[in-house]
């Protein structure tokens with residue numbers, strides 16, 4: 001579950017913050033089924049908006065790409081988000097009587113606003129790699145969380161959520177994103193990226209995005 005060579009380095013640099021994110025109380029509640037339904041729905045409505053802004057960030061990555069391969073990988077992710085991943089949110093919320101129009105019009109929580117605009121700003125003020133350091137946290141973190149929760153296999157009403165991220169299709173996406181980041185880093189920073197003057201800032205971006213993920217889970221737990 002290392003998803004390439006660069007991600008494990010960024011994850012190690014994030015230290016305890018990474019565990020705060022991937023082993024958060026919200027995650028434990030998903031795994032053992034103790035997460036209250038209203039907390040899950042509050043999270044899901046916000047996560048719909050989150051993914052809308054994430055689609056915008058991956059679309060920004062298309063414009064920041066330097067090779068046709070990078071462009072294709074990022075454009076495919078925009079498509080996968082809008083036409084694939086959002087379906088879980090749309091269908092689960094539809095079953096609760098919440099339409100997609102209501103989701104789109106929902107009021108954004110400050111934690112959601114902070115995280116999504118932080119990622120978009122990483123791309124606007126930086127280059128493709130800055131954007132990837134901010135985007136990697138969410139994509140690969142959920143890959144790790146999904147795999148761990150599926151292995152624990154507790155009795156939980158959130159099994160759909162877990163299988164979405166533990167499943168072969170999503171895990172394949174994670175490996176592709178890991179490979180995209182490895183190639184993008186080698187292209188821009190060479191074979192010794194850790195000695196690049198840019199390296200500390202990339203690690204800092206990754207850690208900040210991880211902190212914002214911790215706050216996003218916290219938002220789900222607090223009414």
Ligand SMILES: Cc1ncc(C[n+]2csc(CCO)c2C)c(N)n1
Nearest residue numbers: 047050054077080138139142173216
């Ligand atoms: C707060 C929050 N963080 C991470 C993800 C996971 N995620 C973000 S983008 C993406 C798909 C990229 O192909 C996935 C799985 C989420 N849904 N919500």
